[in-house]
Amino acid sequence: MFNTSAPGVFAAGDVRGGSTKQLASAVGEGAAAAIQIRYFLDKLEK
Numbered sequence: 001m002f003n004t005s006a007p008g009v010f011a012a013g014d015v016r017g018g019s020t021k022q023l024a025s026a027v028g029e030g031a032a033a034a035i036q037i038r039y040f041l042d043k044l045e046k
Contacts (some may be wrong), residue, residue, distance in 0.1 A: 002029070002032060002036045004037070008040060010036055010037055012029035012033035
């Protein structure tokens, strides 16, 4: 959902296709992207 075609690059908020362009949505997407980044980094460490 937040992954891009470049490994390790994530998108959230207004830059993501289909976004609602509202502050509350962008904040929620930013939090979800941060979780995805953590999973990505955890995989790199293994």
